[in-house]
Amino acid sequence: MAYADELLELAQDIANLHPGxxxxxxxxxxxxxxxxxxxxLLVSEATANWIRPELRGALARVFDHGPMQQAAVRKxxxxxxYFRRRPPEGQERTVAYHLYNVAEVFIQAQYHRNEADYNIARRWELTEVLFHIDSIADAFQSWSIIREEASGQAYLVSMLPSKERRQAERTSPEKRPTLTDEAKP
Structure with a gap:
């Protein structure tokens, strides 16, 4: 069983540790x-394309949560x-639907992970957690359908951080005020 599958199974097991x-x-x-x-799952799918297996671990460490989330938002x-144009039924629309599911679930999963890890005031309900786990399982299924598609592979590449994307997303920093600056009205 692949690591990602083990993690998904573990999430289910942890959620059900204390029934009732x-x-x-x-x-x-x-x-x-x-x-x-x-x-x-997404990192392992991307790195599996690298021909040198001994370097896949190093490549995997290049992936970062922020750029992956930004790629998901862009997708x-x-x-x-694309969907607003009401495309006809067919393979292209089916692939787009599954790719949308993967990207949207990634965005939501990352948000909920941050909430779970950092917002201690929030209380979680078992049904809500199981719903999130099920949506991720659905994203796994969607990915299995489109993993060989060109748009799926392009999505994997889009998750890599790049100098161009970092520069485009960087805003010019404002000059920090100093004690000698005059106060603005």
Missing amino acids: QPHQASLRRAVSTAYYALFH VTELNS
Whole structure:
């Protein structure tokens, strides 16, 4: 079983550790683990394309959560425009649907992972956590359908950080005020 599949199974197991009275720590860990399952699925799929297996681990470390999330947002935006044009039924639309599902679930999973890991005030319900895990399982299924498609492979590449994307996303920093600057009215 692949690591990503193991993580998804583990998320399910953790969520169900305490039937009848789920612990917040278990629910939080399940949400976080489910996100990492999808993260590692996409990274492993991208690195599997690298011809030198001994270097795949090094390539995997290049992937970063921020650029992957930004790529997912760009893809969802692009596909929303595509779907607004009401494309005809067919292979292209089917692939677009599954790619949309993968990208949208990635965005949501990352958001929920951050909530689970950092927002201690939030209380989680088992049904909500299981829903999130199921949506990630659906994204796994969607990915299995489109993994060989050119648009799926292009999506994997788009998740890599690049100098051009970093520069485009960088805003020019404002000059920091100093004690000698005059106060602005």
